Amino acid sequence: MIKKINQMISQGQMIQLSEYLQNINPVDISKLLMELSSKDLILTFRLLPKDKAAEAFSYLDKEYQMKIIEKITDSEVEEIIEQLFLDDTVDFIEELPSNVVKKVLRNTSQEKRNLINQFLKYEQYSAGSIMTIEFVELKENMNVKDAIASIRHTKLDKEIIETCFVIDKNRKLKGSISLQDLIVSSDDTSISKLTDTNIVFTTTTEDQEKVATLFKEYDLICMAVVDKEDRLVGIITADDIIDIIEKENTEDFQKMAAMKPSEEPYLKTPVLELAKHRVIWLLVLMISATITGSIIKKFDEVIQSVVILAAFIPMLMDTGGNSGSQSATLVIRGLALGDIQIKDYLKVMWKEFRVGLVVAFVLAVVNFLRIYFLESTDIMVTLTICISLFFTVIIAKVTGSILPIIAKKLKFDPAIMASPLITTIVDTFALIIYFSLARVFLGI
Amino acid sequence: MIKKINQMISQGQMIQLSEYLQNINPVDISKLLMELSSKDLILTFRLLPKDKAAEAFSYLDKEYQMKIIEKITDSEVEEIIEQLFLDDTVDFIEELPSNVVKKVLRNTSQEKRNLINQFLKYEQYSAGSIMTIEFVELKENMNVKDAIASIRHTKLDKEIIETCFVIDKNRKLKGSISLQDLIVSSDDTSISKLTDTNIVFTTTTEDQEKVATLFKEYDLICMAVVDKEDRLVGIITADDIIDIIEKENTEDFQKMAAMKPSEEPYLKTPVLELAKHRVIWLLVLMISATITGSIIKKFDEVIQSVVILAAFIPMLMDTGGNSGSQSATLVIRGLALGDIQIKDYLKVMWKEFRVGLVVAFVLAVVNFLRIYFLESTDIMVTLTICISLFFTVIIAKVTGSILPIIAKKLKFDPAIMASPLITTIVDTFALIIYFSLARVFLGI
Numbered sequence: 001m002i003k004k005i006n007q008m009i010s011q012g013q014m015i016q017l018s019e020y021l022q023n024i025n026p027v028d029i030s031k032l033l034m035e036l037s038s039k040d041l042i043l044t045f046r047l048l049p050k051d052k053a054a055e056a057f058s059y060l061d062k063e064y065q066m067k068i069i070e071k072i073t074d075s076e077v078e079e080i081i082e083q084l085f086l087d088d089t090v091d092f093i094e095e096l097p098s099n100v101v102k103k104v105l106r107n108t109s110q111e112k113r114n115l116i117n118q119f120l121k122y123e124q125y126s127a128g129s130i131m132t133i134e135f136v137e138l139k140e141n142m143n144v145k146d147a148i149a150s151i152r153h154t155k156l157d158k159e160i161i162e163t164c165f166v167i168d169k170n171r172k173l174k175g176s177i178s179l180q181d182l183i184v185s186s187d188d189t190s191i192s193k194l195t196d197t198n199i200v201f202t203t204t205t206e207d208q209e210k211v212a213t214l215f216k217e218y219d220l221i222c223m224a225v226v227d228k229e230d231r232l233v234g235i236i237t238a239d240d241i242i243d244i245i246e247k248e249n250t251e252d253f254q255k256m257a258a259m260k261p262s263e264e265p266y267l268k269t270p271v272l273e274l275a276k277h278r279v280i281w282l283l284v285l286m287i288s289a290t291i292t293g294s295i296i297k298k299f300d301e302v303i304q305s306v307v308i309l310a311a312f313i314p315m316l317m318d319t320g321g322n323s324g325s326q327s328a329t330l331v332i333r334g335l336a337l338g339d340i341q342i343k344d345y346l347k348v349m350w351k352e353f354r355v356g357l358v359v360a361f362v363l364a365v366v367n368f369l370r371i372y373f374l375e376s377t378d379i380m381v382t383l384t385i386c387i388s389l390f391f392t393v394i395i396a397k398v399t400g401s402i403l404p405i406i407a408k409k410l411k412f413d414p415a416i417m418a419s420p421l422i423t424t425i426v427d428t429f430a431l432i433i434y435f436s437l438a439r440v441f442l443g444i
Numbered sequence: 445m446i447k448k449i450n451q452m453i454s455q456g457q458m459i460q461l462s463e464y465l466q467n468i469n470p471v472d473i474s475k476l477l478m479e480l481s482s483k484d485l486i487l488t489f490r491l492l493p494k495d496k497a498a499e500a501f502s503y504l505d506k507e508y509q510m511k512i513i514e515k516i517t518d519s520e521v522e523e524i525i526e527q528l529f530l531d532d533t534v535d536f537i538e539e540l541p542s543n544v545v546k547k548v549l550r551n552t553s554q555e556k557r558n559l560i561n562q563f564l565k566y567e568q569y570s571a572g573s574i575m576t577i578e579f580v581e582l583k584e585n586m587n588v589k590d591a592i593a594s595i596r597h598t599k600l601d602k603e604i605i606e607t608c609f610v611i612d613k614n615r616k617l618k619g620s621i622s623l624q625d626l627i628v629s630s631d632d633t634s635i636s637k638l639t640d641t642n643i644v645f646t647t648t649t650e651d652q653e654k655v656a657t658l659f660k661e662y663d664l665i666c667m668a669v670v671d672k673e674d675r676l677v678g679i680i681t682a683d684d685i686i687d688i689i690e691k692e693n694t695e696d697f698q699k700m701a702a703m704k705p706s707e708e709p710y711l712k713t714p715v716l717e718l719a720k721h722r723v724i725w726l727l728v729l730m731i732s733a734t735i736t737g738s739i740i741k742k743f744d745e746v747i748q749s750v751v752i753l754a755a756f757i758p759m760l761m762d763t764g765g766n767s768g769s770q771s772a773t774l775v776i777r778g779l780a781l782g783d784i785q786i787k788d789y790l791k792v793m794w795k796e797f798r799v800g801l802v803v804a805f806v807l808a809v810v811n812f813l814r815i816y817f818l819e820s821t822d823i824m825v826t827l828t829i830c831i832s833l834f835f836t837v838i839i840a841k842v843t844g845s846i847l848p849i850i851a852k853k854l855k856f857d858p859a860i861m862a863s864p865l866i867t868t869i870v871d872t873f874a875l876i877i878y879f880s881l882a883r884v885f886l887g888i
Contacts, residue, residue: 023641023642024642025642025643025644025662027661027662027663148627151624151627152627152628162606162623179606179623180595183592183595183596184596197467198467198468198469200469215683215686216686216687216690217471218469218471219471219683219684220683221665221681221682221683237665238665238682238683238685238686239659239663239664239665239682240663241682241686242659242660242682242685242686242689243660245686245689245690246660246689246781249693250777250781252697253696253697253700253773253776253777254773254774254777256697256773257766257769257770257772257773257774257863258766258769258770259770259773259774265778265781265783266774266775266777266778266783266784266792267778267783267784267788267791267792267795271795271798271799271802272802274774274795274799275799275802275803275806278767278770278799278803279802279803279806279807281766282763282766282767282770282803282807283806283807283810285762285763285766286759286762286763286807286810286811287810287814289758289759289762289763290759290814292758292759292762293755293756293758293759294755296754296755296757296758297752297755300751300752300754300755303747303751303754304748304751307744307747307748308741308744310740310744310747310754310757311737311738311740311741311744312737313740313754313757313758314733314736314737314740314757314761314871314875315730315733315734315736315737317758317761317762318729318730318733318736318761318864318867318868318871319726319729319730319733321765321867322701322702322725322726322729322864322867323722323726325701325702325863325864326701326702326703326722326726328701329697329698329700329701329703330698330701330703330710330718331710332697333694333697333698333710334709334710334711337690337694337709339709339710339711340710340711344711347711348710348711351711351715351718354715355715355718355719355722358715358716358719358723359719359722359723359726362719362723362727363723363726363727363730366727366730366731367730370731370734393726419701419769419863420762420766420769423762423765423766424762427758427762431758
């Protein structure tokens, strides 16, 4: 497509280009725009019909939005802002440098400016900050005929009108009506009679993660948002929730790999930013590894007399670490999805203990066969290794499962108790067991 | 709530209970039902209004669904099945033992049975298997008046009617119309004129993960599904996509912690099943750790002469492993979200090399200060440790970033190239560098 557009631009076929763009989805248009040169970007953007221009604009990366805002006239800015959904406008204003923000606000109506300011006050990650104000509201004292007239009157572009929300004379949320119920009811039916009063809603200050959990639990497509006085102020739609769920998951992945989460896509994050997000945890973990070092130093006469013992330290540590992080990952994920609660901690530990028994037994036996028969290692050394492995795996499983629950109980994010931290802790146990057994079995 | 229900049951207040249940959301009713005894479960379920009974039923766990189906009469089964959405019916039939399936199918109309059979043929994880057939379709030769009449006629319960899909006389998908456009247009406007022909749709055989990607990319609330002949056969809604996204993420978390993914929630998975999913990868990783063992054996004279070197092996290995898994996690997540493509491999490696330089430098310096000044270790030993650390971290970063991309290129799931595998690979590099440097610096 991009080739065709470049060709039409170079041949000056502006009318053809304009017609061609008519039939492309705004998301795809935004992708095409980002591939054009700065000059062609502005030129092509101006050829778009107003509503499509605004929607394509909302999908552009920040840098391209700025390029456009800087180059177009004030009245063009005004047109885009009027067409944009309020939540998209706010997202975009939040990230702009102040000179561009000024140009935008100068071209926005007083009414919309007030709304934008109100939105900017909602805390980040709150329901208020992700809601949209483009929804259908009906008064409970209307009848069906009034309601349909009111819907016809409301000029909405895209957000969901399937569900209309019903408010009383103080704007308090009373419930919802599906558009279908409206259409199939007779004109004089009262709205309050059709209202489903038993709906799931949230408040502007609620955490977005909790809102996402409600969407999942109740299979919702949209949800009403009320203020402190129970007045309806906005709605949240499932497409925005999908974005939030993916962001929260990305954050968990990053925390579980011992990184400070970052919001930008990988390729757009600067090197120093990436380094900063990683080095803190690496330092913490590196310094806590001092403990394992001092254990080995304490037992150095054991290694000196049976050097072969050193050869099995990496295997023992890695297997312990891997066993522990399997358990930690399952429990962290279970806590995030609500499958596991803090009160389940005994159930979880007991389960992991039994899983640990089975897994540890299999690993120890396989290891015995390999080390004793294939590598012809001394029988007492082999036993030291295999019995250490057995206990290390069980301890790793139980520790890995309980630490995330303790973190949650202490109001930390369970995700920090993932692989890296578990590994460091399990290493300590593994080495103490290993060297103590070696002393006993090998009589050092 | 459960206390109140138990009280009403024990006091025989059935009418009050029935009224009380009227005002509870079906999702919450299903949770309450699962807390009741088998006897009270059936009793309470029978008190529910038909439509609520069917919806609450669809949210019950499999074992409770079976309990109910086994106990209620054939005509009651029939009522539930008629009220259930087809996709919920299919989900539920797929998981039942055959004697219960027979009872269900015996009480299902021929027409619905045919539909169910057709659905069961769609491959698991395909768009066909997750779609619903409850949607509004309009013919392109209708006018607005016919269309609204047809919507009034279609008896839909809950799924989305905001978007109506337009088909031609051969049932081929032509596009979509929003219900709002219909309501605000005059009665004699032709449907084909209002149809937006430029919509995103999918086919029954498409992978559900690809469908989820389209939802994210185009911010969709619902999407049409067509068969091989482009005929409209169903729609997929955003609430189902949310479930799929969470499942895919859970799978990635499990694979990245070296486990075979499992579908059941943690607390409901039997111990042996959990053990089976974990032991395979642990065995593979344990046996590949033989390599690190043989490296240490090869250099045993180095350890024998300077035993203190052994004390820093865990720190070196853990820091290398953690550095590598940070990079691997970011790249795996970037690939999953589409932020990183296979063709970006040089960009990614170059970025990780530079991040590695910064991080490695900081870690090496801090380590030097700690080991040389605080622990008063010999200067040549300290240098051996710090320089090894420096190179290990850089190699770990680059390896961790490139292996997931190679996996994707070879059509494996990049998620397997996470922490555990990276750790095992990085260990090998770390030890070779460490002992080689020790030989040179310490003249062993």
